[in-house]
Amino acid sequence: MTAQPMEEIVLTFKGTRGSTIPLEADPITPDVLQLKFRPEIERLPLYHGNEQVLLGDFFTVKGERSNQIRVQGDLSLVKNIGAGMQAGRIVVEGNVGMHVGARMSGGEIEIHGNADDWAGAEMTGGLLWIKGNAGNRAGSAYRGSKYGMRGGVILIEGSGGHEVGGYMRRGLIVVRGDVEDHTGARMVAGSIFVLGRLGARTGGGMKRGSIVCFHTPDMLPTFRLTSTYTPLFIPIFLRSLQARGFSVSEVQRARHFTRYCGDMAELGKGEILVCQG
Amino acid sequence: MQLNGVPIEDTYAEAFPAVGARVLITAEDERWAREAAQSFTGFATSVIGCGCEAGVEGVDPGETPDGRPGVSVLIFAMSKKGLHDQLIKRVGQSVMTCPSTACYNALQGESWLSVGGKLRFFGDGFQFSKVLHGMLNPAGGRARRFWRIPVMDGEFVVEDRFGVAKGVAGGNFLVLGEGLQASLQAADAAVKAMRRVPGVIMPFPGGVVRSGSKVGSQYKFLTASTNTAYCPTIRRQVQSALPDDVGAVLEIVIDGLTPEAVAEAMRVGIHAACREGIKGISAGNYGGKLGKYHFRLHEILKSGGRT
Numbered sequence: 055m056t057a058q059p060m061e062e063i064v065l066t067f068k069g070t071r072g073s074t075i076p077l078e079a080d081p082i083t084p085d086v087l088q089l090k091f092r093p094e095i096e097r098l099p100l101y102h103g104n105e106q107v108l109l110g111d112f113f114t115v116k117g118e119r120s121n122q123i124r125v126q127g128d129l130s131l132v133k134n135i136g137a138g139m140q141a142g143r144i145v146v147e148g149n150v151g152m153h154v155g156a157r158m159s160g161g162e163i164e165i166h167g168n169a170d171d172w173a174g175a176e177m178t179g180g181l182l183w184i185k186g187n188a189g190n191r192a193g194s195a196y197r198g199s200k201y202g203m204r205g206g207v208i209l210i211e212g213s214g215g216h217e218v219g220g221y222m223r224r225g226l227i228v229v230r231g232d233v234e235d236h237t238g239a240r241m242v243a244g245s246i247f248v249l250g251r252l253g254a255r256t257g258g259g260m261k262r263g264s265i266v267c268f269h270t271p272d273m274l275p276t277f278r279l280t281s282t283y284t285p286l287f288i289p290i291f292l293r294s295l296q297a298r299g300f301s302v303s304e305v306q307r308a309r310h311f312t313r314y315c316g317d318m319a320e321l322g323k324g325e326i327l328v329c330q331g
Numbered sequence: 332m333q334l335n336g337v338p339i340e341d342t343y344a345e346a347f348p349a350v351g352a353r354v355l356i357t358a359e360d361e362r363w364a365r366e367a368a369q370s371f372t373g374f375a376t377s378v379i380g381c382g383c384e385a386g387v388e389g390v391d392p393g394e395t396p397d398g399r400p401g402v403s404v405l406i407f408a409m410s411k412k413g414l415h416d417q418l419i420k421r422v423g424q425s426v427m428t429c430p431s432t433a434c435y436n437a438l439q440g441e442s443w444l445s446v447g448g449k450l451r452f453f454g455d456g457f458q459f460s461k462v463l464h465g466m467l468n469p470a471g472g473r474a475r476r477f478w479r480i481p482v483m484d485g486e487f488v489v490e491d492r493f494g495v496a497k498g499v500a501g502g503n504f505l506v507l508g509e510g511l512q513a514s515l516q517a518a519d520a521a522v523k524a525m526r527r528v529p530g531v532i533m534p535f536p537g538g539v540v541r542s543g544s545k546v547g548s549q550y551k552f553l554t555a556s557t558n559t560a561y562c563p564t565i566r567r568q569v570q571s572a573l574p575d576d577v578g579a580v581l582e583i584v585i586d587g588l589t590p591e592a593v594a595e596a597m598r599v600g601i602h603a604a605c606r607e608g609i610k611g612i613s614a615g616n617y618g619g620k621l622g623k624y625h626f627r628l629h630e631i632l633k634s635g636g637r638t
Contacts, residue, residue, distance in 0.1 A: 162466070181466045207464045226464060245461060264461070283485040286397045286433050287461040287477055290488075293398060294467040323457070 063087055063095065063117040067127030067148075070112070075103040076131045076151055077112055083135075084121035084142020084161060092118040121161075125150075130170065136163045139180070152189070155182040158206070171215065172196075177225070178205040183300075187212035187231070195221035201242060203227070209300050216253070219246045222263065228295060230302075238265045241324060247291070249305055260317050260324035268305050268329040277316035282330055284309050305329065332629050337605040337612060339628050344503045344597065345616035346624040349378075349407040350414050351498035351588055353438035354422070355392055359431040361400040367432045368402040370425035375406070375417075376535045379555070383408040383417040384500060384534035384586050389526025396435050397488070403437060405532045407500050407586045415444045418493060423450050426489075427480070433488040436475075438588075440494020447478040447489035454480040460491070499624055502585035502593035505543070505561065505613040506604050510578040513608025515539075518581040521600035528599060530592035531585050543582045546617055558615070577610050590624055594631050601632060 070077060078101040081087070087095055095118060096110030109115070113125075121142030125135060133151040136144045141161045146154070149167035156175040164183045171189035174182040175196060184192075188210045194217050195202035202221035213231035220236060222244040232250035240259040245266065252271035266288060288311065292302045311327040332339045356371065358364040368387050375385035385406040395401035406421070408414035426434045427450065434447075451458040459479040465472040476491035506521065508514030522538030525531065533539070548556035559565060560572040561580045573580070583600055587593035601612050614628055 181464075205464075207466055224462070226467070262459075264459070281485075285479070285486060286399075286488045287479060289398050290396045290463065290477065291461075291467070293396070294463055298467050325459075 061117050061120055062122035062124050063115065063120045064124045064126065065109075065113040065115055067125065067129055067132065068112055068114065069127070070102075070131055073102070074131070076133050077102050077107075078134050079109075079132050080134045080137055081109065082123065082125065082144070083137070083139040084123055084144065085138075085140050087123060088119060088121040088142060090118065092116075094118075130168075133170075136161075136182075139163070149186070155180070158182065168212065174203060174206070174208045176201070177203050177208070180206045181209070182206070183209045183211075185211050188214045188218070188229075190215035190234070191217045191220060193219045193222055193225070193227045203244065209295075211300070213250065214248075218248075219244065222246070226291070228300065228302075230300075238263065238324075240320075241265070245291070249302065257317060257324060257326050259320050261321040262323045264324070265326045266311070266329075267326060268308065270328050271326070273314060273326070274317065276319040277314040277326060278318060280313045280315050282310055282312045285311055285313070285327060288327070332632070334602065334612070334632065335605040337609045339601070339605075339632065340611060340613040341627075341629055342614050343616055343619070343625045343627040344501070344614035345619060345622035346499050346501040346503070346590075346593065346626065347409075347622045348624075349384075349409060349498045349500035349586065350411050350495050351405055351407040351438075351586070352414060352418060352440070352444070352493045352495055353388070353436070353588075354404045354406065354418070354426075354493065355395060355401050355435040355437040356404060356426055357395045357397055357399040357401040357433050357435070358429070359399065361402070363429060363431050364400050364402045367426045367429035368404050370429065371404055371421045372406075372534075373425070375421075376540070378407070378409050378413075378500065382413060383421075384532070385417075385421070386532030386534045386538075386586070388529065388532060390529045392437065397433055399433075405530075405586065405588070407498055407532075407534075409500075411442070411444065411495055414495060415446075418444060418446050419449050422446055422489060423453070427453070427482070427487045430484050434490065436490045436493040438494035438496055440496050442495050443492040444495055445491065446493050447476070447491040450489055451478040451480060454478075457481050496588055498586065498588045499590050499593045500586045501622060502587065502597055502624070502626055503582055503615050504597055504601055504604075504628065505615060506581045506583070506609060507561075507573065507577045507611040507613060508579050508581070509576055509608050509610055514579040514581045517604040517606055517609050518583060520606065521583055521604040524603035525583070525585070525596040525600040528592060528596040530589060531587040531596040533583055533585055533596075535584055538583060540582045540584055541580075543580070543615060546621070561613075572613070574610060582615065590626075593624075594626055597626055597628075598631050601628065 098109040152170040168186035193203035201223040214233040216234040235253035241263040310330040372385040388403040392403040543558040544555040
């Protein structure tokens with residue numbers, strides 16, 4: 055038996071029929087759908103509140119047995135798309151609800167719209183590319199968890215909410231727009247680049263890791279200025295982002311950064327690098 | 332066979348398998364990158380006496396990871412362990428010490444050696460690691476880890492692992508000239524032309540060696556000694572390979588990442604060396620019993636570098 059050529063699966067959202075209760079769409083991952091024929095996909099169980107429904111009740115399905123998934127429609131109330139995925143690719147054409155790509159360990163998710171809270175929370179690998187804005191706690195840890203993001207890349211072309219990269223342990227988050235408060239709060243390692251403006255208490259409680267800023271944030275008193283120099287890893291990352299198609303042209307020539315180390319209330323081996331031009 | 336009126340002896344160069352790495356050194360300007368590269372490749376002419384053979388690759392490395400001017404260096408050794416030792420010593424002592432430099436792997440190897448991963452301890456606990464995720468790596472899906480080691484001018488950035496590939500060491504040819512001037516000019520022209528070939532180095536000073544050797548010696552403690560058959564001053568005392576009109580012989584030794592690159596370098600080098608005052612081109616071998624690679628001069632010149 056020869057392998058069938060993989061065409062993408064297209065899921066078109068029919069809407070929640072006026073309900074404001076979110077739909078939990080955990081099975082929408084390439085890992086689940088790539089082995090299933092169309093009728094099996096339509097019969098996959100989803101939760102709408104406490105009611106179990108079928109995927110076919112809320113989506114029209116085209117295609118089968120593919121690890122390439124395209125989801126269409128306003129999915130603001132659809133949660134957990136791509137959560138825990140390990141491989142393959144999801145393209146979301148529209149806004150998407152909470153927990154998109156949470157705990158994913160591989161593959162790619164591309165969102166042509168905004169993502170709600172907890173996008174890429176605790177992810178360990180793969181690429182989550184949000185073309186619009188992200189909600190709060192992108193790449194962050196769930197309450198009670200020790201670590202947030204532990205690998206992979208989150209690219210946000212719009213703005214980010216509160217606590218981006220909270221408790222982050224590894225990986226890269228890049229936000230082209232502004233972010234709210236507590237960026238990199240209690241960060242343990244990894245890198246966060248913010249091309250826009252930052253809210254209050256950036257890096258509060260961070261132990262290690264790097265927060266790269268292109269606008270001067272309000273610095274907590276527990277961060278100490280060390281020097282202004284040229285950190286070479288920044289152009290390496292910026293050039294790679296540009297080559298990948300994530301435009302950073304407005305900051306690509308930035309060379310001089312002032313380094314603040316902290317948080318001295320914690321281990322103090324983290325850093326906030328502030329661009330000086 | 333003759334090239335430009337110069338007889339090409341029907342013989343072959345005997346070369347050996349080696350393991351190699353390509354190191355890309357960048358700095359604030361090209362001068363400092365070259366300073367580091369020169370230091371890195373110093374005392375690296377022969378694996379027997381120096382532990383490795385290294386040289387600056389002649390071709391422009393193009394775009395560098397940090398966008399600064401860079402110099403590409405190739406280094407070869409007989410074993411992975413030998414290469415590992417030399418990489419750690421040379422990156423540590425010649426690149427890390429040189430102001431403003433950074434050091435990157437520039438070879439998709441068959442296996443990997445930890446270099447930055449060892450040198451990081453110089454940071455005394457203040458070193459930082461930054462990982463460029465494979466999905467952002469334009470060179471492919473492999474993640475790249477860079478170590479940032481605090482030093483007195485800021486930070487030394489060195490890549491964690493360097494690729495190792497099988498290569499070829501000891502490709503060579505001999506330039507037989509009527510005198511030293513003619514041989515020097517021909518060898519110089521040859522090296523200049525060969526430096527335009529990617530993936531090869533000529534590890535001796537200026538790319539040229541005058542003290543070619545043969546296996547063995549009349550002294551028991553010596554495994555190699557001067558190539559008596561090509562020494563003009565003792566031609567009447569030994570079985571000489573030199574015609575009467577040859578007054579000076581120079582050898583060009585080539586190491587390369589592939590046999591094809593070595594053959595191509597030999598081809599362009601021999602073409603450039605065949606000029607006025609040159610009485611013949613030959614090559615060094617050990618009877619074909621020691622080296623895996625045989626580069627036959629006539630075949631290389633006929634086939635356009637392909638072996």
